[in-house]
Amino acid sequence: MSIGLFHTRLIVRNDLLGAPVLTLDLVVNTVSKKVSGVASVFQSTWPPVNFHARVWGNYSQLKLAPSAEHHIILDLAGSPSGPLSQIAQTFHLKGLLGDDWASGFADYRYDYDGQWNAVRHVAMHQAPTVEVKPVPHPHIPLYAVAVQQAQAGGDVAQLKTVVQQAEQQVAHEGALRSALEQLNAEITRLEAR
Structure with missing residues (x-):
C-alpha cells in the first residue's frame, strides 16, 4: 500500500x-x-x-x-x-x-x-487504468526576438537567416505560412532601402 x-x-x-x-x-x-x-x-x-x-x-x-x-x-x-x-x-x-x-x-x-x-x-x-499517450508536437521555437533584433539593427542577412531557419522548421505547418510570408515581405522592404 x-x-x-x-x-x-x-x-x-x-x-x-x-x-x-x-x-x-x-x-x-x-x-x-x-x-x-x-x-x-x-x-x-x-x-x-x-x-x-x-x-x-x-x-x-x-x-x-x-x-x-x-x-x-x-x-x-x-x-x-x-x-x-x-x-x-x-x-x-x-x-x-x-x-x-x-x-x-x-x-x-x-x-x-x-x-x-x-x-x-x-x-x-x-478500475482498469487507461494509459494516455501524449500526442507528439513538433518543437517550434519562437523567432520573434531574433526578428526584432535583426529589424532594429537593419541587419538583412541576420533576418534572412532567421527566416530560413523558421521555414525549415515549420515547412509542414500551414498555420505559420502566412507569418513567414510577412517576414519575407519585411526582408524585401528592408533590402529596398
Whole structure:
C-alpha cells in the first residue's frame, strides 16, 4: 500500500445484466486513514439510475490471522454537497478490501428519487487504468526576438537567416505560412532601402 496520498478508482458491481454499477473515485490519506471522493451509480435498465454523491469516510486495517495479510475495512458516507453540508446523507458503503485496494466486497445503499436502494455483497475491483499517450508536437521555437533584433539593427542577412531557419522548421505547418510570408515581405522592404 502507498504511504501518504494516493488515488484509486473502484468499480462495485455484480455480473447480472442491468444491475447497478457503482464507481468510486477516491483519494486515500494513509496518514490520517481518511478517504474522500465521488460516488456514481449508473443503471441502464428500468428504472434508470444516474446517481452522484460526494463521499467521505475512513478505513481501518484488519489482520485476520498472525500469518495472514491485512485487509481494509472501508466505511463511507455521502451526500450531494459534501460532509459540511446540512443536506441529509444519501449514500452509505461498508466494504472489505485486500491490503492493495485492488479487490474485495461491499454493501452499499443510496437514496435516489426519494427511495433508498440497497445492494448487498457485491464484488469490488480496481478500475482498469487507461494509459494516455501524449500526442507528439513538433518543437517550434519562437523567432520573434531574433526578428526584432535583426529589424532594429537593419541587419538583412541576420533576418534572412532567421527566416530560413523558421521555414525549415515549420515547412509542414500551414498555420505559420502566412507569418513567414510577412517576414519575407519585411526582408524585401528592408533590402529596398
